[in-house]
Amino acid sequence: MNIENQLINKQFHDTFTMNHEHTHPVQVLGDAYLQENMKESPDLTMIRFAQGEVYFQHKDYEAAIFKWENIDNEFQPWARKNVADAYFELDLLGTAEEIYLSIDTDSDVLKIEVLLQLFSLYIQQGKLEKAVDAIKKAVFLNPDYPDVTRIARVFFEDHQDWQNAVELAVNEAMRTQEITWFHTLKGYVVEGKTKKTAPKYFIEALTILYQNDVRQFEAISVAFWQSYKGEENYFNWLEEFNQLMQKLDTQSGYHWNELSVIYHDTYFELINGDKQIKEIAKIVPPHLQNWLRISSDTYRLIASSAVLAWSDLFTKSFDAEVINDAERMIEEAMPVGHSLEENYQLFQSIMEWARRHDVLMGARFEWMVKELLDLETNHVIIAGMSGSGKTEFVQELLGDHVKAENTTATVMYKHADYKELTSISDTAIIPLDSMDDLRTGEKRSDQVLVDYKNSLPFLSQQRMAVMDTPGLSSSNKFRNDVFQYLHFADSLLFILNAEYPLTDRELDIAVKIREQSPSLPVHFILNHMDAASSEEEAMQWMDETADRVSTYFPKATIFAYSPQYDPTEQLKDFAVFLAGLNEGRHLMQERTEKMLHYIQKSIKFLLDKRIEKENALIDDMNWHEEMLTKLNGAIHQLEDMEEEKVKNISHSYRDIKKTMEDKLAAAIPDILRECSQLIREDSDFSKLHIQLNDEMNERVQQYISEKVLPEYRESIQAWIMESEQEFLTGQAFLVEMGDSFNELYGFEKLQLNCDFRILEDWKRDADRLTHGTVRLDKANIMLRHTPTQMLLKSAGKIFGLIPQNKTMLYNKYKQFVDNEDYREVASQMTDNFIQQFELFEKALDRDIQMFFQSPFAVLEETVKESHMTIANDNQELEKMRSNPEVYHDPLKLFELKWKQYEWMTKKAQTPKQYI
Structure with a gap:
């Protein structure tokens, strides 16, 4: 044991007693005192110091003090420290403190021992601020001093002094680079003890941890992320951490599974529509860039599409290298993580936002979008000119027990085990007792879709719903009744009269349909084939119609139909025809594209409504x-x-x-x-x-x-x-x-x-x-x-x-x-x-x-009301003009999601094959 350890433990007297194991230390030191005193120039200082230790150990504190007060050599600072210790034991804390504070020494060991004693003294006095100061000084002098950091950590934790506890953990983690201190810091983070501290304070420690243990770096980063979420320092954390990530070399083979998830969740939280773009404009680009670098296979498609979507709407947000990486990754990524349901959730978010702003898209619009979720049913539009026999053909599909309605409304027939009629207009969804209700009162058929459910065996077998649109004529050939449902339908069957197939008027309409919805498969029903005088003439009609159709619709097919043919055989043939039309199609993918169309349409509608609302106020x-x-x-x-x-x-x-x-x-x-x-x-x-x-x-x-x-x-x-x-x-x-x-x-x-x-x-x-x-x-x-x-x-x-x-x-x-x-x-x-x-x-x-x-x-009351209306309109107008982002930003962010889903849908696309 070296001399400092002897002095710390008050065992210096062992230097006199080590060879006198069987003699009491007091006797040994007494004999030494007498022998030394007999010398011509005796030096009794060291013996007295040792005697003081023995007296102290035997709790004869007054005798110990007496011995140590007479020490005037190099041991004097230690002797004074021991005197203070004796007064401490005698519970004379004021005297002890005074002596501790008066000790002047160059020894860091003695300084730390004095500080530790003062630390204990202040705790006993209840002077916690002084205790904190003392232990922090001890740690500062020599954090490697035995137990000093442990004592400090335990003290800070016991007294819930989390600021100093966190500071100690951060300093020691950076100094020692020991994982245990990072674990301690992580514990504080998980318990929420760091969420009020500026994130920048931890960046250096995180950098050091990354260099030593990437897995632990990810774990503590996620802990920090979750602790700051919802707090005032959250955006600051995102900014600081993304700056850190940009500086780190993340091109290793490490899989960032946890951070990929939290980057994904945070991105969609940032663009959920309740934040202004100016709040997130600086945060999102580096966030996406880092996400792109570390994304796992599960999120690679989402991350790359997010980068490209943000770049589409906010140009110059990324360097060309980042865009190139995103384009490369989206090509390499697996088409996972995106679904029709996610698109519908985005649509619902837009509708909810619209309702909060008193802008209604219409009940029929929302009904159609929701109906797209029914992947068990194909929506087939039946269209044709007046007199083409369209109603007869629809009647054949419905069967004898359900009458095909001749109305100016579009009727969608769908199989169900019960009968139910519903009028769906832009303003309301209203149950109907019968189709006669459409011709009276508020339920009249103008701009109404009728959802007609009944037992319809053929439709059930073919898993289809038939939309019977009003017959077209030269005066209304481009009316909205057909064209407003094109993006809702999965296929369109155009009824032609076999005697006059695909007239110029019909061709105009068919081409217009293709222009409005290029991806919608259009096929043709050649009706009244029984009018042919012979089988040869019937084949001639089919060939001529096929030639004319293929010129404009090369992928379209034609089905020959006549109300005079055997209904059973004809339906069997038509079922085969339908099976061929649907072969190789991906309904989920097509519906996803349709949903994106309606999302885009709703965003554009709401943006236009913003201008309309301002103009309406004016x-x-x-x-x-x-x-x-x-x-x-x-x-x-x-x-x-x-x-x-x-x-x-x-x-x-x-x-x-x-x-x-x-x-x-x-x-x-x-x-x-x-x-x-x-x-x-x-x-x-x-x-x-x-x-x-x-x-x-x-x-x-x-x-x-x-x-x-x-x-x-x-x-x-x-x-x-x-x-x-x-x-x-x-x-x-x-x-x-x-x-x-x-x-x-x-x-x-x-x-x-x-x-x-x-x-x-x-x-x-x-x-x-x-x-x-x-x-x-x-x-x-x-x-x-x-x-x-x-x-x-x-x-x-x-x-x-x-x-x-x-x-x-x-x-x-x-x-x-x-x-x-x-x-x-x-x-x-x-x-x-x-x-x-x-x-x-x-x-x-x-x-x-x-x-x-x-x-x-x-x-006068009307004048007052007018003044109030003008004042309210003016206030609303000023609010809209002074803070336009309140309206525009959520829609811009909805558009951003739509763009991202569009990129993901493009990735999922496979060549369509329509017979």
Whole structure:
């Protein structure tokens, strides 16, 4: 054991006791102390150091401290460390820490031992940050020091200090290149302890591991990949790792099975449509390039097709060398890993995305695509000109118990153990009770496909479904009913009339069909062969038709048919004919190509819809702007009309009231003067003024009740009738206005109905005001305090009792009543009477406004709706224009998948042989 190990383990005293096995170390050291002390220049330092160790081992820590405190030679740093150890054992942790920290030495061993002691001390004190610092310093000084990295790793793990644990594992893995440290790091990765750490931190370690163990490199790379997935560092990991892979020499014979899988899965996750292209544009090309380099046999076709598809859509993404490698690999790859079902899943993804964006492809479109999955049934279109006998031929295939329908809809007959009719249109899939439903209501046959299931033995035996399309004529020879199903069908049988086979019109249609769907096998049925007068003529017809057909359709075959032939034998021959048509065909491959056609069509449709939607928003905004102008104009018109009605009706009422006022003002003075007849010479002049005053009021009251009110009532009734006509005129104008707007809106949006209840309120108020007795407040006509009246009243009281003075008073009263100016009194009495009609008059303007209140509210609400629609359209338009990638990018990525599947389908293609 070397001196450092002795000092570490406090066994330096063995240098004194090694030859004294049977003597206690204390005695041995005591004897040595006495012997040394007897020397002329004794050096007791080393003996004291050794004695301190013995005392320490026997837990006599105070004696040990005493011995070690007197050490002043080269052992002094160790002695101070031992003193601190003794205080540590005495649980005097503060003193121990102070001494540990004061030790100054050049020995890395002593430094590490001090740090390890401080590490333990800090753990005991609960000072974990200081403990971490101490152990990290120890590792930094000498990571090869016995157990120091193990102690650090265990401590970090126990205290879940994963950052330092990962750092330790990475550093040690790179330093030692030992696989155990990489296993430790992998464990941390699998447990998710590294997912918050920047991926770049691990690249150097991964590089070193690759140089030493490729298999372990792959395993830990996959672990990192899976841990970062779904985390904020995921894209950073993909970028860093692909940069690393590009630098590594991966052209060895190693098979990257695990990474091939994860490269495959990640690629399709990146292009699943929920990420913007700008997010993945930098990541995908190096990702695909690396995938191409390491792909296993299982994924070679997928990887190479992915590279070529990405290059098709995003040119200049790869060097020419990468493209050449992809083209070479796709030629060498086995045609595996792609199926019709995968294409359908892509189609479903597109449809789901379209539904989320409120863009519908149509129920019929989706139904046809789903029907392509039925590989047990061949779809055969039956087409022909009107009068070609097409319906008779279809009837032969269906059998006697099912009637071939003559309808303007395309009917697909398919065998089933039950009967079921379904109308499939662009808008809905609707069950039918019978074919008659197609001719009524919403189920009419325009642009409808009928799925007709029934027991159809011949179709079942031949594993086919027959699509009977409407007969063609010169006026509709290119109508969509036939052409829209060409990519859905597996074959097309064109019915020809044997007497006039393949006319120019028929040839035009057949050539058009080939142009629309070049891969669709087209064959011909030569109908009405029984019209031939002899077998020789029938053979001549067949030969001439075959020659004409082969010129344009060299792979087409012809079947001779006649409704007069034996049905059983004819169906047998036709079954043989069908078998020949299908021989050597690969239905899965053909359906896959058809599915790709519909995927491409759906993507193009959705891209066009994006432009249509933007244009529709602009058109909708412009239309609502125009409507807003019209609506505001209508409101101004209504305001003008309301103002006019208020003016006309109110002024008319005021004219009536003014007439009544003038009449009262003129009549009341005359009534009052006529009361002079009541004055007689024998009147009681002391009370005459009171009697005259009462009579005058009564006569005015009687005049108003018997004369004024009836006339006023008649005038008011006439005025209400005139007002009603005014209102009716206004309502008629508003009805016309509403009709005009509703015609523009396309539905009954505006109901501009006025409130005619106002007229009933007026009639009720008029009756209340003009019926019955109107009691006026009694006016002081003869009781006023004018000088003349005061004089007459005083004279009447004084002289009224003297007979000879009555003549004088009579004359004076008579003269006063006849000549008095009653205008002020008449005005007061008129005002008194008119006052009860003033509230009615004041309410007229408000009432007329209430009459038009509802039309105003409707127009203003419509204006508000228009503003909201314009604002929403503008917001949507701005959103579409400011962030077009939200719509375009998913479709671009769908197109990318379609391109890839197209490349894979081309690889799977084999020469088609149609008889």
